[in-house]
Amino acid sequence: MMLKDKIALVTGAARGIGESIAKRFADQGCHIVVSDIDLQGAQQVADDIESSGRSARAIKSDVSNAKEAEDLVKFTLEQFGRIDILVNNAGITRDNLLMRMNEQEWDSVIAVNLKGTYNCIKAVTRPMMKQRGGRIINLASVVGVMGNAGQANYAASKAGIIGLTKSVAKELAQRNILVNAIAPGYIETEMTKKLPATAHESFMSIIPMKRAGTPTEVANICLFLASDLANYTTGQVIHVDGGMVM
């Protein structure tokens, strides 16, 4: 039991990587707030966790809205009395070449991915300081490190998350709040299902392991970063990408 009786808030946890993280944490004794804009999906994940014997609550929350992010943290504290781990997983893509990208495509991706991460970090900082400790894990992407044609908005948001992670890690280290990021490569979820076959092939050609990753493989690294095994690790970006970026 790596997270026995800890309390975690996972955003965007109705499906994909967030769902895997929520369930992997619950496997290890953690109680979970499953948040998403998709309440039905979040409720299903919470029900699955409850049937495995842990406590879970589902809540509809849009991370891009600062007030909703604050209310989400308040809800977690009301339900469980504390918050040990925040996983900023909610993310979207609105892909287009820069020449064709409109303002709405740019703004929405930055609002959810980057501002959403800021909003949730801001909301947990005070309670984690009072508790004298906590873990914050942000989902970045290899694309935030290496760039990707057709994803200028997404790559900028993920590179921003890396800068945010390192800055906040420096600000909060003395408070024993550890802040790290995960940079997944090409992971099989609804997000990557939308990509055309050509994009799939071009990713395969640059992945030394020659396969896509699974959400569970990302969740395992997230579990490590949330656990006592990572007590002296902060401000890091851990790649889970089959060797794509090294």
Ligand SMILES: NC(=O)c1ccc[n+]([C@@H]2O[C@H](COP(=O)([O-])OP(=O)(O)OC[C@H]3O[C@@H](n4cnc5c(N)ncnc54)[C@H](O)[C@@H]3O)[C@@H](O)[C@H]2O)c1
């Ligand atoms: N799949 C990949 O290959 C991959 C690679 C690198 C990084 N990532 C990152 O991992 C995270 C999870 O990705 P995924 O593949 O599971 O995506 P996904 O699209 O399958 O799931 C994302 C979840 O976030 C939720 N969401 C969207 N907007 C939201 C908002 N405003 N507030 C709250 N929830 C919201 C969605 O409803 C959905 O349940 C994202 O941050 C993504 O950028 C994914």
